[in-house]
Amino acid sequence: MKLDLVFRRLILANIVLVIFFLISPFMNIESQMVLNFNYNVELNDGVFFLTIVWIVAFFISLYLLYNFKKFGKQLFLIVFIMGMVFTLLGGPIAFDPITYILDGLGMAINGALLLILYYTPISKKFRN
Numbered sequence: 001m002k003l004d005l006v007f008r009r010l011i012l013a014n015i016v017l018v019i020f021f022l023i024s025p026f027m028n029i030e031s032q033m034v035l036n037f038n039y040n041v042e043l044n045d046g047v048f049f050l051t052i053v054w055i056v057a058f059f060i061s062l063y064l065l066y067n068f069k070k071f072g073k074q075l076f077l078i079v080f081i082m083g084m085v086f087t088l089l090g091g092p093i094a095f096d097p098i099t100y101i102l103d104g105l106g107m108a109i110n111g112a113l114l115l116i117l118y119y120t121p122i123s124k125k126f127r128n
Helices: 003-026 032-040 045-066 070-089 097-119 121-125
Strands: none
Touching (some): 003 045, 003 097, 045 070, 070 097
16 A cells, blocks of 8 residues: 555544544533543633644644645644643543543554654655
């Protein structure tokens, strides 16, 4: 299988996972214990606003990566690092087992994308 096909499929899988995470609070798949824990953690408006900006930047970076734009490569790395910082600063959060597994898959896909972006011949395909 061609590497660019694998790369694009990883991007699409990442988009599907992010969309699932965005709609999952409205699907009531989490247990009452998890919901109670998460509702007791306060989230200030500044963090909420930064999270919205981060989500938009994440989708933009995935779009640019899918089209092999050079800025997308740089933006994806910045968004990835900022996501780690937000996770550290965001405080405690609880997941159900399915959400936890999907979160791990998302991180694995992001790691695979970074690996492909910087350590394979596909990195030469990125243009302005």
